[in-house]
Amino acid sequence: MRSPLSKSLEIILLNRNMIAGRYNQQQIDAFAEAVRKDGFCVLLSHFSSATLNTWREAFNPLLSSHIEREGRLQNRGSARYYVTLPFTAPFAEPSIYEDPDVLAIVEQLVGEDAVMCQLATDTPLLGSDYQDVHRDTLPLFPETGTETPAYQLAVNFPLIDVTAENGPFEVARGTHCISKEEGMKLLETGQVALEPILLQLGDVMIRDVRGLHRGTPNHTTVPRPMAVIGYSRRWLFRPEVSIQVPQAALETLSERARRLLRFNPVVESIDDRPKTEVYQSFAY
Numbered sequence: 002m003r004s005p006l007s008k009s010l011e012i013i014l015l016n017r018n019m020i021a022g023r024y025n026q027q028q029i030d031a032f033a034e035a036v037r038k039d040g041f042c043v044l045l046s047h048f049s050s051a052t053l054n055t056w057r058e059a060f061n062p063l064l065s066s067h068i069e070r071e072g073r074l075q076n077r078g079s080a081r082y083y084v085t086l087p088f089t090a091p092f093a094e095p096s097i098y099e100d101p102d103v104l105a106i107v108e109q110l111v112g113e114d115a116v117m118c119q120l121a122t123d124t125p126l127l128g129s130d131y132q133d134v135h136r137d138t139l140p141l142f143p144e145t146g147t148e149t150p151a152y153q154l155a156v157n158f159p160l161i162d163v164t165a166e167n168g169p170f171e172v173a174r175g176t177h178c179i180s181k182e183e184g185m186k187l188l189e190t191g192q193v194a195l196e197p198i199l200l201q202l203g204d205v206m207i208r209d210v211r212g213l214h215r216g217t218p219n220h221t222t223v224p225r226p227m228a229v230i231g232y233s234r235r236w237l238f239r240p241e242v243s244i245q246v247p248q249a250a251l252e253t254l255s256e257r258a259r260r261l262l263r264f265n266p267v268v269e270s271i272d273d274r275p276k277t278e279v280y281q282s283f284a285y
């Protein structure tokens with residue numbers, strides 16, 4: 002059962018029956034406008050479930066080894082883990098990171114020269130808790146108390162269906178374009194509410210990372226992995242995130258992929274990547 006949806010999300014829902022995986026310009030414009038206005042949009046049934054099933058199978062051992070190696074660091078709160086994905090099969094998948102609809106929306110929001118800077122997952126397990134409401138980035142100009150157009154986006158898609166029980170991501174609509182303090186006040190006074198986003202396998206959320214949000218507890222025994230691909234303005238540098246591109250993979254990339262990945266480090270081998278997650282401080 003999906004939670005009650007706002008008008009703009011209802012309009013997007015109508016598209017579920019229309020999509021063959023591709024949108025026309027007017028629809029792309031509407032998605033981009035929803036991100037500008039609400040801070041996020043959802044593309045329903047967009048990515049291949051078969052592809053995402055291979056991601057989940059390949060991800061499970063990565064999660065186990067992350068927990069074994071550095072689970073004690075609790076990098077996203079209790080029983081909740083941020084795990085970077087290696088840029089190798091099945092995760093180095095152009096049908097996902099070069100999806101033409103996603104990129105058309107991304108480029109409207111963060112520029113035609115946008116970069117792809119992050120490929121990772123957030124996974125709450127049984128025992129996880131409510132996170133503090135937060136943003137994923139600092140403001141660009143904290144002295145002003147005002148916000149700019151978008152500069153960093155997260156493209157999120159779950160590797161299983163997200164239900165009310167397994168820890169849905171919650172977001173406060175429209176809080177990306179005001180200061181965090183103002184957004185928190187709106188939440189405290191009930192003028193905006195946190196909305197759980199119940200995505201099904203294949204659904205894709207594109208969000209401005211400034212929208213106030215939090216992770217919620219997973220009450221089931223099955224991990225709920227949410228993949229995240231970060232796209233941002235070309236000039237933004239977040240030392241916490243990067244994609245280590247193996248030299249061998251570089252040679253197989255499309256022109257567009259090379260351009261998207263152009264500021265990421267190229268490594269001899271994927272084993273050269275940092276042994277511990279670099280992105281530990283996450284809530285702004």
Ligand SMILES: O=C(O)CCC(=O)C(=O)O
Binds near residue numbers: 077169170214217283
């Ligand atoms: O995937 C989630 O439930 C949200 C996680 C989150 O917002 C974070 O760790 O920054």
